[in-house]
Amino acid sequence: MVLHIVHPEKREVKMERAEWGYFTVELTDAVPGMRYLYIPDGEGSFPDPASHHQPEGVHGPSEVIDHCTHTWRDTKWRNLPLQDLVLYELHVGTFTPEGTFESVIPKLSELTEIGINALEIMPVAQFPGNRNWGYDGVFPYAVQNSYGGPSGLKKLVDACHAKGIAVYLDVVYNHLGPEGNYFGKFGPYFTDTCSTPWGDAINFDGPHADGVREYYSNNPLYWLEHYHLDGLRLDAIHTIHDSSAVSFWELMQNKIQSFTEQAGKPFYLIAESDLNDPKVVKRPEAGGFGFSAQWLDDFHHSLYVLLDKKGKSRYEDFGKMEQLAKAYTDGFVHSGEYVSFRKKKFGRSSASVPGNHFVNFVQNHDQVGNRVRGERLSVLVGHEGLKLAAAATLLAPYIPMLFMGEEYGEDAPFLYFVSHSDEKLIKAVQEGRKKEFAHYKTEGTFPDPQAEESFEKSKLQWQKRKQPKYQQLLKWHQKLIQLRRSLPALHNFNKVDxxxxxxxxxxxxxxxxxxxxxxxxxxxxxxxxxxxxxxxxxxxxxxxxxxxxxxxxxxxxxxxxxxxxxxxxxxxxxxxxxxxxxxxxxxxxx
CATH class of the missing domain: 2.60.40.1180 (Golgi alpha-mannosidase II)
Structure with missing residues (x-):
């Protein structure tokens, strides 16, 4: 293995083999801003899989970052209790015209005015190009360069904490995007014993998995230590397979607990899970995964189908008022019944799980962006339906989450978009989306994900917030959040009550x-x-x-x-x- 330094002056340094297949080298003249690549076995030069910054994108050299250069102002910040949160899912690239971390900061006051106190930022791990949902990231430790890189994210987190806003980051541990994915050049990061819908599965329990487990289980500590984040939302954990005696989840939770005890503030993990199994939020010592909370998709499905009657075509197993009632009293609607969509009995009861272990919503990036035309609920139902949706969500015994723009009824679409450079991959994405949504032909033609127009159309129209049509819904959300904060009955997450x-x-x-x-x-x-x-x-x-x-x-x-x-x-x-x-x-x- 050779370290290839490309800036400030080109040179190559041989690395020494250490234990467990690692290679190391110590440089006395390494400085922030130094750019480098690795040359494994003379097969070309590639970026560092553990890179902290990719200033030239996923194919360019990695850059040395000095995390001590940022002077933090949030030394008194101790995070917010999870059950007090009103989450706001945000995509950095489309939240403002500029599409950067720093451009979010001037908008924070408008969010706090209506009661938002936590951001859930869609993935910012370096992805190809400059527009993407973020789930195609290929450098889990590097912050997207087009958003403002490490410096920009730190400034945003600092500003949020100054406003009393907690910050959660969406991370992807179940797969890596295809373009710029050079991990196979460095080690056995992937396994062929299972797969995911988006690519090769990560090797969490196969031969030589120890290094892979360390790589991913240290990632939460990185975000906590260097970016002062308050928690993470983990994407599709049901596609992570691990049969180890000490599971990856237990390993990760033990590391986080040790770190947070020293830091003196909690760090929360929220799961996206398709299992309908309460073990996701049970402690590892009780056989669980140890997550603080998980997204409650069944609440969305139950509520959405009652608001938009056409929704039955998307969620064939929902549509009864009894199911919405069960979503409130139990959580999981499918808890052992036969489910047509899955063609089997599915789920386990979550009636005993307190409500503050679930995040509920009526919109999110998936539910909006995975429609052919990216329609938000504001386009599908009228003003009265939107008020119903907001009340049903914010008066529920769960941790509520709004999708950016939902608070005022934004009607611009949120489409699926990418900016790949590989022509074969671009075509595969275009054809793949068309095929996936072929049974929704009546909804129109699927917009080209690669087209910049798809990205531009998805940006929020901030001027709408001041217009009467939208401002009324904004004030409605504000009123509901005020009631949520002021009424003791809405502070009780015990389902017995x-x-x-x-x-x-x-x-x-x-x-x-x-x-x-x-x-x-x-x-x-x-x-x-x-x-x-x-x-x-x-x-x-x-x-x-x-x-x-x-x-x-x-x-x-x-x-x-x-x-x-x-x-x-x-x-x-x-x-x-x-x-x-x-x-x-x-x-x-x-």
Whole structure:
């Protein structure tokens, strides 16, 4: 193995073989900014798999970074409790016209004004070109150069902490992108015993897996130490296969625990999992994976199909009000039943798992971007439906997440986009997406992922936030988040203290109560276009109206209906009329 230095002056340095197949060399004249490549076995020169910066992209040399040059201002920051978060999923490249880390900073105040206190940034590990969702990254330790590199990300995190915003990063440990992936030149990073839908599976338990496990299990510590991140969201953990006695998850969790004990602040891990298995959030010593929380896809599917009736074609196993009720009371909707989509019985009950171990949402990058035209919910349902969606999400006993622009009803699409340089790969991506979505021909032609236009169309239109049509929805989200923060009943994630009852197939009653049971919250949802009747529970003397989605301040067009004037106070057992497509929120007066 030879170290090939290309800047500031070209030279080659022979490396010495060490234990476990590693090669090392010590340089006394290495300085920040030095660029280098490795030459393994004389087969060409390649970037460092553990590179901290790729200033010339995935095919260029790696650069030495001095992480001590950034002066951190967040020394008093100790992270936020996971259950207090209102997450905001953000794609750096399309969040602002500039598409950089630093361009996000001026927008932070607008997010905090509505109550957002945590960013979940889509992957920034170096990927090919300058536009990509990020899941094609090939350098898990290097920050995307076109976003602003290491310096830009540190400035953003520092600014977020100054505003009271926690920062989570989406990372991909299940595969590496195809272009710029030179890992096979350096070691047995991959296995052929299993695969993923996106490429070769990572070797976490095969021969010579120890180095691979170390490489990935140290990655969270890197983000915590050098970038002061507050947590990670791990992509598709169900495609990571490991039969080791000490699993990769346990190895990683042990390292994080040791590090955080010294750092004096928590570090949270959120999983994306398709297993519908509560072991994902159980501790490793109890046979679990040890994640702090996981995305709750079943909540999305249950809610979305009730909002957009055409959604049944996408989620054939959803569409019943009882399923949304179960999503509130249990979490997983599929918990051992036969599921047509999977052609088998699927899942295990999560009813015993507290709600603060789940992240719920009605939109995210996958659910929007994996539509043919990248339509957001704002294009699929009307204003009243969007208010319903927001209330159903933010009043749930889970950690809520909004997808960027959702808070004001952004209607620009979020498309799938890439900027590869390999013509064969470009064609494969184009044909692959067309084939994947061929059964949705009625939705139109799939936009070219390689076209810059697909990327530009996906950028947020920030000026819309100030327009009346959008500002009303923005204030609606702000109101819901204020209620979430101020009402004790919404601080209780214990499912024993929660009830959810369908009102036929048109509506749903959600009852939440505080830990001390002194406050009860009655959330009445009408998903239909007709009025619904409901008799108030006998559990309180009377109920006071806290929110009415049909009040004049929340209507874009006046609607003349007596049902819109919900009574300000209702005695126990008395009837209430729910207007079409509405939310009524009542609090008891114990």
């Amino acid at each position: 929660l009830q959810a009852q369908p009102l036929g197939q048109e509506g749903l009653v959600l009852i939440r109560q505080s830990h001390d049971r002194l406050q009860q919250l009655l959330c009445l949802f009408n998903f239909s276009e007709k009025e619904l009747g409901f008799s108030m529970p006998e559990t309180a003397v009377d109920w006071k109206l806290a929110l009415n989605s049909k009040a004049d301040e929340w209507l874009q067009q006046p609607e003349k209906s007596p049902a819109n004037d919900a009574p300000k106070q209702v005695e126990a057992g008395k009837p209430v009329t729910l207007p079409p497509l509405s939310v009524l929120l009542y609090i008891n007066s114990i």
